[in-house]
Amino acid sequence: MSGASDRRRAPPQAGAAGADRPRAARSQTHLWVAQRVTAMVLAVAVAVHLVTIILAVRGGLSAGEILGRTRGSEAWLAFYCLFALAAGLHGAIGLRAIAAETLGLRGRGADLAWLAIGLLTAAFGIRAAIGLYA
Amino acid sequence: MAKAASLKVSVWRGGADGALARFEVPAHDNQTVLDVVTHIQRELDPSLAYRFACRVGMCGSCAMTVNGRARWTCRTHVRKVVGPDGALELHPLSNLPLIRDLAADLTPFFEKWRRARGQFEPKDAPDGAVPGEFAVVPPASEARREADAGIECIGCGVCYASCDVVAWNPEYLGPAALNRAWTLVNDVRDGARGERLDAVAGDAGCHSCHSTQSCTERCPKNLDPSAAIAGLKRRLFWDTLTGRR
Numbered sequence: 001m002s003g004a005s006d007r008r009r010a011p012p013q014a015g016a017a018g019a020d021r022p023r024a025a026r027s028q029t030h031l032w033v034a035q036r037v038t039a040m041v042l043a044v045a046v047a048v049h050l051v052t053i054i055l056a057v058r059g060g061l062s063a064g065e066i067l068g069r070t071r072g073s074e075a076w077l078a079f080y081c082l083f084a085l086a087a088g089l090h091g092a093i094g095l096r097a098i099a100a101e102t103l104g105l106r107g108r109g110a111d112l113a114w115l116a117i118g119l120l121t122a123a124f125g126i127r128a129a130i131g132l133y134a
Numbered sequence: 135m136a137k138a139a140s141l142k143v144s145v146w147r148g149g150a151d152g153a154l155a156r157f158e159v160p161a162h163d164n165q166t167v168l169d170v171v172t173h174i175q176r177e178l179d180p181s182l183a184y185r186f187a188c189r190v191g192m193c194g195s196c197a198m199t200v201n202g203r204a205r206w207t208c209r210t211h212v213r214k215v216v217g218p219d220g221a222l223e224l225h226p227l228s229n230l231p232l233i234r235d236l237a238a239d240l241t242p243f244f245e246k247w248r249r250a251r252g253q254f255e256p257k258d259a260p261d262g263a264v265p266g267e268f269a270v271v272p273p274a275s276e277a278r279r280e281a282d283a284g285i286e287c288i289g290c291g292v293c294y295a296s297c298d299v300v301a302w303n304p305e306y307l308g309p310a311a312l313n314r315a316w317t318l319v320n321d322v323r324d325g326a327r328g329e330r331l332d333a334v335a336g337d338a339g340c341h342s343c344h345s346t347q348s349c350t351e352r353c354p355k356n357l358d359p360s361a362a363i364a365g366l367k368r369r370l371f372w373d374t375l376t377g378r379r
Contacts, residue, residue, distance in 0.1 A: 025336030026379070032341040032367075033374045100337065101302040 009056025024108065031093050031111065038090040039111040042100030045083040077133040136207040141216065143170055143181065144223045150232050154223070155179075160210040161220060161245030167207035170222065171236065172253050184236035191354065198236050199225035202323035204295040206354040227295035243291050243308065250311035251333045254318060257325030269323045284313045284362050286355050293349035293359055305338040309349035309359035312340055319369065331370060331379065334338070 055067065070076045096114040099105040142162050144154040157174050168186055175182040186196040191209040191290050198207050201223050216222055230238040258265035271278050293309035294300055300308050315334045318324050334340050340363045349359040372377045 021336075021338075022332050025332060025339065028336035028341060029370055029374055032336075033371055036371060037375075097342075101299075106337070 011069060025107075027111065031096070031115075032123075035090055035093040038086040041082060041086040042090060045079070045086060048079065059114065067132065071134075073133065077129055080129035080132070081126050084129060085122045088120070088122030089118040094123065138185040138222075139267070141170060141212065141222055143174065144221070145171075145174065145236065146225045147235055148180075149234055152232075152235075157327060164189035165201050165212045166305040167198070167205070167210045167212055167215065167222070167224070167350045170212060171207065171224065172196075177309060182236070183234045192288060197227055197292050197354075199227060199295065204228065204292040205350055205352045206290055206292065209354060210226065227291050229295050229297065230291065238291070238295075240306075243294050243310070244289070246307045246311045247289075248316055249333060250307045250315045250339070251326060251330040252311055252314040252318070254321065257323055271322055276320075277320040277322055280365065281317045283358070284317040284357055287313060287357055288355060290354065292352050292354055295312055296348040296352045298348065299342050303337070303342055306342050307334065307339055312343075312366060313357060313359040313362040316365050319366070326375055328379070331366070331373065334366055335370050340370070343367070 024084045056069075070080075095117075096111065099110070099114075139161060141159045143157045143159050144158060146152055147155045157178050159170050159173050160177075162169075168189065171182070171184050172186075172319070175184065184196075186208060187193040189196075189208045191206060194206070196207045197204060199205075200207065200210060201217070201221075203215075204227055205215070212222065218239070224236060226232055226236050226238040227240075230240060230243060233239050256265065258267075258269070273279075273282075287310055289310060291310070293313075297306075297309055299306050312334055315330050319327055319330055326329075343360070343363045345360055345364065347360040350357070350361070353359065
């Protein structure tokens with residue numbers, strides 16, 4: 001077990017780079033809060049999604065039936081947009097933590113990249129939702 | 135468990151590139167792991183480096199890795215941890231730089247207490263003066279009970295050495311420092327609550343905790359640093375959502 005390889009050097013002292021720490025910590029906290037809030041949204045949205053699937057496949061599943069439910073419905077549009085936004089952000093923030101711990105990928109640049117990936121994923125979902133509405 | 139006449143003790147010797155050395159130590163009915171280490175140093179090899187002070191579970195200086203698990207050695211009976219063949223394997227604490235043999239360097243551990251603002255900062259007397267009035271703190275109040283749950287920490291470093299997140303992220307403050315911060319956040323006499331919550335937020339702080347609870351499982355004082363970290367997360371969540379920070 002704990003041999004030579006896992007001994008760690010002392011972490012660097014908070015110096016010039018440490019001045020940015022409160023701001024960095026605050027944006028990291030915001031990402032964490034965003035993940036918790038999107039998790040709450042997903043808890044409800046995934047349940048609605050699964051129930052809808054089960055109801056929709058009764059009596060056959062067709063493009064016409066799906067479009068009949070979603071086309072022109074602002075409620076479904078709003079639901080799927082929120083769902084896609086929550087899923088995109090939640091997934092990207094989770095991958096960010098995994099990448100930081102397993103690959104050591106950290107820093108402001110990485111955080112902005114993950115945010116962009118999350119929003120891009122969400123944009124694909126929102127585009128699909130608009131396609132079902134229009 | 136069948137009692138072996140002698141213990142076969144493997145002890146880490148040297149620095150990070152050291153190796154295990156084997157010793158044979160007489161087995162006794164009542165014997166702690168610290169007794170075994172002391173026997174080795176006094177009778178077999180006086181050059182062995184290890185650390186202890188009180189021998190009664192108060193000072194927190196004798197923690198080591200015993201058969202793969204961080205423990206306070208002065209309160210760990212050999213018979214509770216020894217293998218059936220009398221085997222004991224002793225390493226220094228993990229996640230810390232090694233000085234030599236069984237002595238780990240706890241500097242990063244205590245430096246992180248400082249970074250988590252683990253010192254009491256009196257609200258009524260910021261210059262260190264004695265306040266004119268006693269603070270009235272009802273012992274049954276919720277905040278005081280939260281604080282009381284964590285204040286018996288002896289700083290042994292067992293939780294820190296057992297924490298996976300510390301191993302993955304050397305910047306992570308670790309369970310003991312965060313537990314200390316939570317006791318102070320709940321101390322109504324303390325005046326640095328906001329700065330302290332800033333200090334323990336983010337990836338180096340409570341938000342990296344996976345709640346796997348090795349700290350709580352292994353704390354020799356039966357404290358619950360996991361719950362303290364969850365408390366910090368909860369406080370920061372609501373403060374952030376409501377725009378208080």
